[in-house]
Amino acid sequence: MYPGLAQAHGAALCPDLxxxxxxxxxxxxxxDDLLQDDRLHPSAAGVQAIVAALGPAVGEWLDGIALSAN
Structure with missing residues (x-):
């Protein structure tokens, strides 16, 4: 469902956060290094890994918004 919605609305999609x-x-x-004790939510190191992976794509997206606004 989400890939179709992203495509239909021109939205970015992160298939696996x-x-x-x-x-x-x-x-x-x-x-244990990447998840909190509940083994469900990312720890600080896990969040850093997610941000490092998503950062370039988010940066490109923000650049596109800035160019569209000008």
Missing amino acids: LAPITAGYAAGKDL
């Missing part, structure tokens, strides 16, 4: 955490786990990082 937690991909940096699962990739870190697959690469041998301990989930």
